[in-house]
Amino acid sequence: MARQCSEEPSPRASAAISTAGSAVWASAGMSVWGGGQPEGWVGPQRRGRRSHRPWANMGLRLPGGRNPVAPRRESSPGVGRAHASRQARETDLRAQGSTRGTEGALVAEHIEAILDCMVEGVILIDRSGLIRRFNRAAERLFGYRVEEVLGCNVSMLMPAPWNREHDHYLARYSRTREGRIVGIDREVQGLRRDGSVFPMQLSVGAFDAGDEPFFVGVIRDLSETRRMQAALATREAQLRLMFDQAPVGAFVTDARGFILSCNAAFERMLGSAARGLTGKRHLDLVHAEDRPGLAPTLAALRESGAGRTRCTRDLRYLRLDGSVAHVQLHVGLVDAVEGARVLIGQCIDHSAEHQARKELAALQEQFAHVNRLSVMGEMASGIAHEINQPLTAIAAYAQACRRLLAGGAAPQPATAVAEDLSDALEQIALQAQRAGEVIRRLRGFVRRGEASRATTHLGEVLTGVVKLAEVDSRSHEITIERDISPALPPVLADSVQIQQVVLNLLRNAMEASSARGSDGDDDAARRTVTLRAEVLAGVVRIAVLDRGVGPDADAAERLFTPFFTTKRSGMGLGLSICQSIVEAHGGRIGYRPREGGGSCFEFTLPVAPGGEA
Template identity: 35%
Template sequence: MVRAMNGTGDEGSARLAEDSHSLEQALLGSILATVPDALIVIDERGQIISFSAAAQRMFQYAEPEVLGENISMLMPSPDRERHDGYIRHYMDTGERRIIGIGRLTTARRRDGSTFPIELAVGELRDQGRRLFTGFIRDLTETQRTEKRVADLQAELAHTGRVTAMGTLASALAHELNQPLTAIANYMEAGRDLLAVDGPVDREMLAEAMSESAAQALRAGEIIRSLREFIRRGETDRQPEPLRALMAEAAALAFIGIDSRGIDMDISVEPGVGKVLANRVQLQQVIINLVKNAVEAMAGRSMKMLRLSAMPVDGGKVEVVVADSGPGLGPDMSRTLFTPFHTTKPSGMGVGLSISQTIVEGHGGRIWADPSPWGGTAFHFTLDRAD
């Protein structure tokens, strides 16, 4: 009888352990299905073994299509070709370049378009196997962080110091294009939601309408803030984290443009922390430079876009936006920052002039030289906050 009781107890313990394992699996499945960031798990060969629901939405692949495939399929060049080497280097040396550190980089969707992401990588062991987990946040999906969206879309995107009415009108038209483009994108998304057969996703529709309203308010803020800036003739600055500021500006610049085939990366040296800046003015400089770079690379086979920042002498930080476009001719170099000089058929030639005004208002300077890929590299300096 004692053996029978012990047997029953063992069976009960086994059932409890099995029920607990099933509960853990169900809980994990529920978390992976609802977490807003994409989660991808790969093995030490770089093959995908788990692909969350958010990852499927972000990359436009169903999970069965990617299981067993190399993670490099989700990367643009040159990371696509180098990724297996990254893993081998870590396995051989143990040197952590990304694991436990994170980085800002670019990913590639199914349709070939690229987008800026924040990547955090972890490592675990399962039954003798080494696995790597990657949490990915799409920096273009600004609705994920309500506070950041409010900061980005409710403030001024243009405060160039101008004195003539003609320059003021042109500058306003140039800077209003950004929120108007965003409004058009959100309204088109709302129209597409209404056109879908079946029940309307009211939550997503409400988000699209809210974002459109926020961009409309931002357009009004542009006019108000520009008037205030002209009246004061000064720039209000405060300490701002440069890495986050660059990532957010790049994400905004990618709204409404064709990013397919663009290999983009953002690197900020460890010695760079915060800079003294008017957040929205500085972001507008980066938006202008990124959009110019993307337009310059249109139709080219190699599309390299690099944003970087490093400390320099004199308590300054140097920011660089470099591309692989056709570069600048001698004539264009001489009139680069002159208002109303442009090589674009539909351009007005005020973007770089405004950027120069903002940078000089921050106590820095801006210039251009050839990039490592034969395109153009724009440099500008800012004061470090320390």
Template identity: 30%
Template sequence: MHDSPPSELLPEGPIPNWWRHWWRRQTPTRQDRYAMLAPLAAVLLFLAAIVSAFWYLRLEEMDREQEAVKRDVEYAQQRMRLRLLERQEQLMRVARDISNKEVDSEEFVVRAESMIAQYPELLMLTWIDERRRIKAAYAAPSISNAQVRVPGEVLRPGETESMYGLARDLQQPVYSQPVAGSESAGLLQLHVPLVDQGKFGGVILGEYSIDGLLRYGVPTEIAAKYAVSLLDGKGRMLAGVSVPPRNPATQLLPWAAQPNEYEVPVSPVGNGLVVRAQAYRTGLGVIGSGLFWLVGALSAMTGWMLIANWRHTRRRMQAQQALMAETNFRRAMENSMLTGMRALDMHGRITYVNAAFCQMTGWTEAELVGRTPPFPYWPEEDRELMSARLEDELQGRTVQGGFQVRVKRKDSSLFDARLYVSPLVDAKGHQTGWMTSMTDITEPTRIREQLQASHERFTTVLEALDASVSVAPLGSEELLFANKLYRLWFGSQAMGHLNMVAQAGMTEQPRASDEVNDEVDAFVGLPTGSLTTAVSENAEIFVPELGKWLEVRSRYLNWVDGRLAQMVIATDITSRRAAEEQAAAQAERAQTSSRLITMGEMASSVAHELNQPLTAISNYCNGLVSRIKSKQISDDDVLAALDKTARQAQRAGSIIQRIRSFVKRSEPNRTLSDVSVIVSEAIELAEIELRRRNVRMSHYVAARLPELMVDPILIEQVLVNLLRNAAESIEQARRPPGRRSVELRVIPKQIDEQPVVEFSVLDSGQGLAPEVMDRLYEAFFSTKPEGMGIGLNLCRTIVESHHGRVHAENIYNGSEVAGCRFSFWIPVSGATNPIAGKDAGVTTV
């Protein structure tokens, strides 16, 4: 740019030494940059000085104009304020005269007519009483008939309602807030309250014309200089004119975009009525002079020329640096890539390979660049396929998603790779070859094959299951998965899945209530991530379409796409249900047989028990016959004998009825049963056997026991069996008469925080041997020679079917066995207040 270095161009003169030393320490490039920036900075400073001077002058001019507008607007506001206050005072005088009963309706109309004729801005005066009824009104001729208020009418609802109430509450004059666009947009209302001996008596409503207030309240000289207007509280114009806003895009200077204006609220109305004055457009003064624009244009041209020259120099240097940086960047990027890159010319010759390609194949760049097909990394067995692929590549017949091939390394090992091809285009837009990227996919291929094999094994296992497996998303009828058995039963639709869920009572999805919209979601608390720990539900249902009983189990899980789904596993349990029903029938027959066997064993005792009332009946009848024949009996003696005979017959009948109800075969019938009735009936059956064996029995039943949901016949069977076993144990032990006793106790208890009723039978027999204790409830095991071994087994089955438990234990007196205690408990269901009895008493037989 210069024939000599910039440091030699410094003039000799009064330059400080520190500046000279600093200049010489700079590089030639920076010195050249500073030399170019100095003239530009001088031009910019000159232009800034000119702009600042003109700006200052314009700001001074604008301040003067603003002060003038402010003074004039405040003067106009004072004139309007005084005019409003004068009208307010006149209306207040009229209100005082009305309160003092000095003015009636006719006098009010006369005064209103005078005021409206004298003051043009006043349009209407109305006298409204405390009941919002119009007593008198007068309106200017310019008011339309629809707006004129007629005396005697009630003020329309909503009309001046808020201002009327405010004047009544404050007892002071109140101005309304005019709203643009309403029916009274051009009116300003003044409510002056009437006070009669401290009580509210109505209001005097004066209505002003906003346009008249502006026309007669603003001085003429101000209206000629400015565009004066009245605005409401939201800035909407009620009356007057305004200067249209200027378009800022057409203004050369920012301060000329908007007119000079000032606004101030009109007192005493307040912020609801604002007077605004806008100065009319004037000349720009010195800003519009040609000197300003000439200086600005010359400065801009000089600066533009300096900048253009400097930018041209810097552009060439930047292009050179950018080219060097781009080359270094691309080289670093190619060396750091894990993807192999290979370039071919239009004839299939290798022109470029990067470091990753050489690392993958094992050949160096010198060994590959310039080679023509066949290439050394082609496997021998795949050369025909590779040649066909290369021909397709050179002809432009490439696959958009790439293609997979096998590549041979220099050590003859093979790996799988995927190739992607794209054309190479030079700076002129001509294609010069093809660029191929190569990625090693050996490991992804191996993982994909393993996943596919795992999926096949998983599918094979599910298809071979003897259970139906189905998965469906919540809130949808889409079937995500179904195994072979499900498709065999229900087809490929989701209706079978949904029907099983509905029939099993498993909620498939939360549904909002029609009445309560903020109920807690049915799935509140379910994890949003993994649901593998969710508790599964199960139920047994019958499917009429299949004629099968199914055990249905369900659980919630996250499907592979993130949706919450429900898996249902259904197993065919028809054969199991049939076996259970058959087992229940057999158990019922076994219980009936056990009762028959028990009564068979007690036959002799029952016959002895029945023999007594039958013998008594025979004796009474024979005695009656003999005495009647001899005519030695009175009517009273006959009646007494017949009464005793009837009582003995009833006794025999009750014994027979009890035995029939005990041995009668019936379906299990669980009802709320009284414990004391069950115990008394069991004792009545068992005490016959106990008396025959000379065994004394005592029983204790707690008072106010809750009722139990049981089959009373089955519980009686358990008690009779335990009491008979106790009597037989005492007889086998050959106890003396003083120790031949059995005790039955029925009391309430708490077991595992659950209220139960415990039945216990305590005997004084020989107890149970340890080997017998282990096999006590085993079927067909008995310690009695004539026993069948099904009594205790049936007792345990009956108790457990009522959700209870049976327990047996020996009672010791020191080291000697003093007897045995059999007990069982039944849980309380549907009972309240299981309170133990206080003194139920002990009965000895």
């Protein structure tokens, strides 16, 4: 747009602008006492005030720019007195005018300094839109020097479409005094000297100097603000995208625990429709059994203040369909704007892993059951012998009873027959109980069911498994020696699974001891297997020791690997199953060579809560 500038600024534009943007002005069109029109309060270079030269003989100047009247000499006394009186009045007027002029110049100086110190640009225009004042901040904003813009139309500082509409606004205001933008902050675009456009906040004020309106614009550059806002918006969009696309569930709650926002992963985790969780209390989504432990943790986190290490808990959420989500929750506290505090939570869904562990446990139980059946199959001959003995005794005592009842070749008194029958029947009952006990142990050992852990006294469990192992040890001519502490504390365990571990270790030890004996060294010490149980710090250690042939170094490292075996027959799952059972109980199992020859397999079980060693 072509610049159109007037030659001289209007004398009516003698105005001052306070830092608040309000206008204060002197009487329009009047000269300041002691000098000319105030023209030096804009621009980077202060323009000197044009001052009228005082008369050489008097140095007087009257208000309004009028020339002073020269005194005339009078010869008569009356005229002389009148002249003296008038001269005195003129002296008073001159003193008053000098004082007023000095005050006016000082005010102009102050206002000029204030305007040049302002960080906002200040522009004064007349009714035609011509620039009459332009402070230093305006120079920095637009890139013009003050002398380049004075008298030019202010539309030169505006890009389209504001430059085309500006004159229309001025004309309408002059005609109707209706200012749609006067007194209102607006965000518009400014046009710099180099042609670049920048956002700015414009506040417009209007005032009249005599009968002519003037407009004051206070301008604040919004470039840095908009840059920061754009950067903040970009950062917020990035964080929002990360928040929404994160594979883990995330949510934000206020200080009372109500959900302010959550991402899609958290909604999917709980089976909720989009944004269906916003406004709900987070604790209400937690499984009822986990709430008592979580509530005080979150309360302590709120009280601790921001910066505290986040807390982590494993808990369960209730889905909308009633199923359970197993998650690991990480929560941290953040101080938000104006002192408000929010909790930010992240949830890692372990439901699939939990289900996989559950299925793995079921599979391990199936393997364990198969292993127990396999052990019973391998012990079949010993079991048959163990059951056959009491059955044979029962048959013999039953035959004796028949003979007693038949009378035989030498009849006996009835009382003697009755006593013999009573003894025989008592032996039959004892042998039946013996057979029943063997069958009961076998049935309990091979039963299939869901693992159930309870407080267990290991002394009873170990005594029972030794009796079961003795079914097999007699066929191997192996002695099982028990070294069990009488003060074993209770453990939390599945007794059948612990029996399975001990029985596997005992049978392996008996086989190793039998192999050593086949080399010709058959002393009793080498055909003895020891079962030892003792108390350590917080655990019970159970060990099976033998003097048989142990594994070599390479095999020792692979003993607990599935399907690895040093036997000619077998699947190589026995020790692997033992390891999974022990570790599922929170214990450890291992092997070490026994000093003096042989092997030692041992495992630990943690003492039950509240148990005393």
